[in-house]
Amino acid sequence: QVQLVESGGGLVQAGGSLRLSCAASGRTFSSNYVGWFRQAPGKEREFVAAIKWSGDSTYYRDSVKGRFTISRDNGANTVYLQMNSLKPEDTAVYYCAAGRSPIATMSRFRSGYDYWGQGTQVTVSS
Numbered sequence: 001q002v003q004l005v006e007s008g009g010g011l012v013q014a015g016g017s018l019r020l021s022c023a024a025s026g027r028t029f030s031s032n033y034v035g036w037f038r039q040a041p042g043k044e045r046e047f048v049a050a051i052k053w054s055g056d057s058t059y060y061r062d063s064v065k066g067r068f069t070i071s072r073d074n075g076a077n078t079v080y081l082q083m084n085s086l087k088p089e090d091t092a093v094y095y096c097a098a099g100r101s102p103i104a105t106m107s108r109f110r111s112g113y114d115y116w117g118q119g120t121q122v123t124v125s126s
Helices: none
Strands: 003-007 010-013 018-025 033-039 046-051 058-060 068-073 078-083 092-099 120-125
Touching (some): 003 092, 018 120, 046 068, 078 092
Parallel strands (some): 010 120
Antiparallel strands (some): 033 046, 033 092, 092 120
């Protein structure tokens, strides 16, 4: 069992930065891949970024490439999402999720994740 708690959200002006944290509890966390998703009002939850259990492989949606960086510290049981050059369209509730698969090192699909946090609000003003 893995429990996830996000933090670091807030209100920022366009062009600004935020760093989200996802703190995990549970002995198996270091063997899980972790992803960040977001959900804007009236929209589907969408994939943002994912990181392999070892931290040496990452994957991003096209619209955040070059602006967002996902990283993890397994010793601290924490995954981060550094978000730079934020845009109003990045406004959403951001969720972290953890999962494992015998055939994949990461996933961009919600169905690939077993554990979810409660989310943290990110609002980018223009």
